Amino acid sequence: MTLGVLLSTTRIPGPPGLPLLGSMFDLKRDPLGTYLSGHREHGDVVRFTAGPPGLRVELFGIYSPEGVQQVLATQAANFRKENVFYEEIRQSFGNGLLTSQDEDYQRQRRLIQPLFTRRRVDGYADAIGLETEHLVERWSAAPGGAVDAVDEMSRFALRAVARILFGADLEAALDAVRVNFPVVAHYVTARGFSPKSIPRSWPTPGNRKAMAAERSLYEVCDTIIAQRAAAGGESEDLLGLLAAARGEDGERLDPTELREQVLIFLLAGHETTATSLTFALHLLGHHPEVQRRAREEVDALLGDGRRPTAADYNGLPYLTMVLKEAMRLYPAAPAVGRLAVQECVIGDTVIPAGANVMAAAYVVHRHEKHWPDPERFDPERFTPEAEAGRHRYAWFPFGGGPRACIGQHFSMLESVLGLAGLLRAFEVEALDPRDVPLTHGITLEATGPVRIGLTRR
Structure with missing residues (x-):
């Protein structure tokens, strides 16, 4: 036993949990509350154990901005996406930009980065505006003047990203994605958080249902990709741009890689945005004075009724502050996992080689050293001056x-x-x-509806 391993088993504090199962039930029942209480009782690095002997898993929660910076940035090479959760995402959604590593990741990033420059992304504003107009029409006819923001924002964000990905083929893809995507996402989550999962090849009802949903997703993407290839020419939607992307040596994405990137974009591009919008609306509904100020800013800029453009983004600084504060309290990616390759030190704590670590935005975003009265909703935390005075990793909803x-x-x-x-x-x-009762799978989730009352202006 190395000195580091010895220290890690004696110095890292954490909840004792149950004698045989550790914190397994607490993590399953209320993972976010368990992370928070672990931080408040034991500090910025917390060791959790979960599962019965022989299947026990150790998880090291990293709860300081300085520790998160080590995991995601300064020592990123030592913290890899090789844990069980990322492997389950790879198995279901493919080895796209979210999950790939090393040369695969570098190659994909070189090909895809030019499609996500600010200028290129600003070109998607019209599609966002169109889907927003459709949503306004839908909400104007909402029964009883109320909606479930969880369902509605998921629908809106999915339609927007699918329109940007598939363009004219939007409707051909949308039904299959809407029906099958949640099935696969929940399957991945259940397996990713389980101490031990049965093989995917076993013909259990859960496996069969998930495999059927995966096949449906693959088929709709593969069909559209094949039709595009047969038709020739180029299109300006994101799928067309991905298919046309070339590296310096002429390298390109093959059809399987195209499908994997599309699935990852659907996964990362709609659930995260839907979460942010859901809780921004929820918080605005609880804080009418903040809502009034945000609306005055919107009316001053867009009072003529025109469709917003990308140029309007910088003209909405207070609304942006509102959104950032909602993302602080409800980060769409509440915890980001990694596997430590080598023994290292975070703060004054030794993390052993092979350890599962978790950089938890949900906790760091409530760290009282960086966020006084952390549960209070206050968009003023995100003035330019306030942001400049904080640690870079005190707020990291998009990783780093x-x-x-x-x-x-x-x-x-x-x-x-x-x-x-x-x-x-x-x-x-x-x-x-x-x-709102919360849990987390691939993204932060409300465990029930988040209802919003609507008054048409």
């Missing part, structure tokens, strides 16, 4: 370091312009208590 989310400007653009269109059309009222 060399694996920072390639689509963060797209997500912000879609969220700000979408919110602007909705606030121009409606006054919103939160119909549920401020504290």
Whole structure:
């Protein structure tokens, strides 16, 4: 036993949990609350154990901005996407930009990065505006003047990203994606959080259902890709741009790689944005004065009723602050996992080689050293002066370091312009208590509806 391993088993504090199962039930019942209580009781690095002897898993929660910076940025090479959760995503959605590593990742990033420059992403604003207009029409006819923001924002974000990906083929893909995507995502989550999963090849009802959903997703993507290839020519939707992308030596994405990138973009591009929009509306509904100020900004810029453009994004600084504060309290990626390759030190704690570590935005975004009165909703935390005075990793909803989310400007653009269109059309009222029951799978999830009352302006 090395000195580091010895220290790791004696120095890292954490909840004792049950004698045989550790914190397994707490992590399953209330993972976010368990992370938070672990931080408050044991500090910035917390060791959890879960599962019966022989299947026990250790998880090291990293809860300081400085520790997160080590994991995601300064020592990123030592913290790899080789844990069980990422492997389950690879098995179901393919080895796209979210899950690939080393040469595969570098090659994909070289090919795809030019499609996510700010100028290129700004070109998607019209599609976002069109889907926002459709949503306003839909909400204007909402029974009882109320909607479930969880379902509605998921639908909106999925339609927007699918329109940008597939263009004219939007409707051909949408039904298959809407029906099958949640099935696969929940299957991945269940397997990723289980101490031991049965083989995917076993013909259990759960496996069969998930495999059928995977096949349906693959088929709709493969069909559209094959039709595009047969038709020739180029299209300006994201799938067309991906197919046309070439590296310096002429390298390109083959059809399987195209499908994998499309699935990853669907996964990362709609669930995260939907979460941010859901809770932004929920918080605005609980804080009418903040809503009034945000609406005044929107009306001053877009009072003529025109469709918002990318140029309007910078003209909505307060609405952007509202969104950022919602993303602080409800980060769409509440915890990011990695596997430590070599023994290292975070703070004054030795992390052993082979350890599963978790950089938890949900906890760091509530760290009282960086966020006074952390549960209070206050968009003023995100003035330019306040942001400049904080640690870079006190707020990291899009990750950081060399694996920072390639689509963060797209997500912000879609969220700000979408919110602007909705606030121009409606006054919103939160119909549920401020504290919504939460859990997390691939992304943060409300465990029930988040109801919003609507008054047409």
